[in-house]
Amino acid sequence: MKKKIGILFPHIHENATEDEKDVLVQVKAISKAIRKLGFNPVPVNFDLNMEAVAIALRKLKPAFVFNLVEAVNGCGSLIHLAPSLLDHLRIPYTGSGTEAMFITSNKLVGKVFLEANGIATPKAYTLSSLKKEVPAKGEYIVKSVWEHASIGMSQESVFKAKRASEIISRLEKAEKRMKGECFCEEYIDGREFNAAILGGSDGPEVLPPAEILFVNYPSGKPKIVDYRAKWAPDSFEYLNTDRYYDFGPEDKMIIKSIEATAIKCWNLLALKGYARVDFRVDESGKPWVLEINANPCLSPDGGFAVASALVGLDFSMIVKRIIDDI
Structure with missing residues (x-):
């Protein structure tokens, strides 16, 4: 009999926004990958009725849980409740633990840790x-x-x-x-990068960093990845922001610094499974950490999957690496 794997994700209400509904795409893709790896995925809704969630998980008796909870009842401040409940139930799960999830989800707390350890982050x-x-x-x-x-x-x-x-x-x-x-x-008026990090049995690997190019942005228009750039497909911002991975020798030191800083963030916060670090690089070439995302989007067409493909990892391989880092 195939081992059951709980796919834990937040309850999505009928009036959910595009960013909230994206998790359903991830559930479908990860369930498919888990079947390919020889497991039996079972979706489990997570909400504030944690007693009911606990009962469902105890009944399921999963070998482990793939945690996809990015918010609870639409509130990012409650994201740490999912790993906290799993810790309480002593059920193994993918991704970062309760402490790391809390620290990275509160951007101000995250900045305190970064500053205390000599990692540049905007004041x-x-x-x-x-x-x-x-x-x-x-x-x-x-x-x-x-x-x-x-x-x-x-x-x-x-x-x-x-x-x-x-x-x-x-x-x-x-x-x-x-x-x-x-x-x-x-505000760091410069270039924007992000670096995805993938765990595994051999330790963390920084995937090829991406630069976000702001194409056709008129003078004076802030070059930021705002909500429209991420979630409004018909908007100017969405249609004119591209990922770029093909860097020349002139960017070698910047990429090297981004990769080193990403690993430093991973080790500092004891991250696991997968993560993404967002950067701005000022005119002097200095990278500044904007934030650390301990459970970034795993949609098949998202930046994490694209960066993984550049090093020969298909989606099932990504999922396996995350599972291997439990």
Whole structure:
């Protein structure tokens, strides 16, 4: 009899947004890969009724769980509840553990760890810190503390400010709009990269880094991967952002630095299975870590799969490597 594998994913309501529905594509693709590997995948919904989830998992008795929970009830701040429950039930699972998931999902906490270990990350400000700190005049970008996948981010997120009161005003408006805690960080006006990392029995491997090219962006339009660039297929932003992997010798040191920093982030936070580190590179060639995603998108047409294919890994091989790192 084939071993049962639980595919844990968040409950998707009927009015779900595109970023929320993407997990269903991942469930289908990973279930197919797991069957190919000789297991019997069984989808399991995760929501705030964790007693019911626990009962379902105990009844299933899976050999392990493939954790695809990216948010709970639409809230990224609850992402760590899934690995925490699995720890409590003593069920092995893919991906990073509870502590790493919490640290990386809260961008401000993640920045504290990065700064304490000498990893460059843009200076951040919150409504609370602005009562004590006086930011320099410059350009900033507003982000959600907890939400990933560019949720809440738009072209209007980038702004110039001369004084703290202007930043405070932006943050207050953003928190009302996004109904959650926000922060702003110094905007790095440069190139954007990301580096996918894949675990396995032989340790982590940095896959070929990707640069995001902002094609046909007019002068003055912020070159950022905002929500429209990720999730609105008919938008200018989506149609004019391309991944680029073919770097020349002039970028050798930048790519080398990105790869080394990605591994440092992996080891620092004890990541497992798979992850992605997002960067901006300033005009001097210095990489700055924007954030670490401990469970990035695993859709077959996503950046992680594309980078894996460049080193000869098909989708089933990706899934096997993630399982091998449990």
